Amino acid sequence: MKYKIYQIESPEVESTNSELQKKSVQLILNQKDRQPEIVEYLSKIMSAINLSVANDCTIHYVDQQNGNWFNNFLANSGPSKCIFFDVDPAKIGIWFQVPQYRYFSLLENDFLFIDSPNIIRTNKEKKSLFWEELQLMFKIK
Secondary structure (H helix, E strand, O other): OOOOOOOOOOOEEEOOOOOOOOEEEEEEEEEHOOOOHHHHHHHHHHHHOOOOHHHHHEEEEOOOOOOOOOHHHHHHHOOOOEEEEEOOOOHHHOOOOOOOOOEEOOOOOOEEEOOOOHHHHHHHHHHHHHHHHHHOOOOOO
């Protein structure tokens, strides 16, 4: 008998996975935002800055009950741009004050904490703030 072995890879990485894919952009979402329409919306956002969710981004879904998540994330990911959507910093183990809608750099990573994609999609003011910070983060004129 002949067998073919296939490996199916998902563009999404579980937050508990210690082997993070080494992509340039990390999109970290609250577990409740695990919906196909959210990924579609994120694809549109990334394409606006000439990036592809499939090729340039890794999507992580975070269970906010994991107080060690951030330390594991930093230890297992290389330098990258990290956008956190509707994630409470204190609940994932961030030990410092985090500004919302303000891009900042720390330990060779760029971070941006914002509301959920559903809020950004429907709130024009927050969408504008997000776009301004994305332009700064990715150095777009």
